[in-house]
Every structure is written in C-alpha cells, then in structure tokens.
Amino acid sequence: MRQMFLLATWTLIGVTLIAFGMFLVVPGRNLHGDPAAELEIASCVLPDDTRMRLYQGESAAIATWYSVTHDPWGPQRERQIVYRRSPGLFDLVCDSSGVAIRSDVAPITLTAEQARQLRERPVAEPGASEAPGPGAARWALGGVLVIAGVVLLWFLRPRAEDGPEDASVD
Secondary structure, eight states, rough: HHHHHHHHHHHHHHHHHHHHHHHHSSSSSSSSSSSGGGGEEEEEEEEEEOEEEEEOOOOOOSSEEEEEEEEEESSSOEEEEEESSSEEEEEEOOOOSSEEEEESSEEEEEEEEEETTTTOEEEEOTTTTTTSSSOOOHHHHHHHHHHHHHHHHHHHOOGGSSSSOOOOOO
C-alpha cells in the first residue's frame, strides 16, 4: 500500500513539473503590456464568431496603454494583435468586412483576414519594449522542468522485472 502511495505521489509530481514547465514556455495573451493590469473597455464579434476586445492598461511602471485582442471561437487562445500607448484607442466596431478600431486620430481598419494574420505578428508602436515574449531564462526554466518531469515519469514506468513474482516452484 505504501509503495502505491509513493508511486502516485511521484507520478503527480512528475506531471505537475511537466504542466508548469509548459505553462512557462507557452506564450500568454499579450506580447506587450501586462494583462493583469488591463480592463476591458469595448468588444465586438466578427461574422466568423471571433471576439475582438479592446483593453486599457495602466501600471506604475508603464503609462496608460491599449491592447486589441483577437479571440477566435474554438480552442485557440485570445492573442494581442495591436498595442499602443498614444494616441488612445476608445472603441471597436465590427461589421461584415472586419473591424474598425477608433482612436483620437484616424481609425485603424482591419479585415477579418488581416486580424487573423496579426495573431502571429502583432502591431506595436515603435519603441515598445515591454515583455518581448518569454525571455531566455523563462524558456530555460520551462525546458528544465519539462525534462525533469519526463525523466521522473520515465523512471517510474512499469518494467518487466517489476512484475509479480511467480510463487510456484517446480
């Protein structure tokens, strides 16, 4: 019984190491800015059921910034597609052709296809330097945790010599 408890405990630890390592490596919602300091101020839905959201963020380290995110229906995660500090953004309007992002100056208009493409390379104002994706230390720590979890699970796997012993003797 004790062996089963230890096996279950170490298996749980191995799986947790892998999950936490993957969490560190997989990119979050924003490439720039801090999602924890953002407040949603507008949203709309494109004809393909993609939700577009406009956030305003503010922190002690960074003056006010604005993020527009693209959140397609289904398993894909919400991703930042536009980041700007100034001039401010204040509204989103979705229609059959795409989205118009209203600002204090000329609006930014994107087709649904352009918005989808910006998920890979978001538009940021020149000089935006906050959090350019996971840093090398984060990748290294995430990789080490995943490898440690895999190695731990590898050593915990059942082996042929660990099978039940045959008690019958000829």
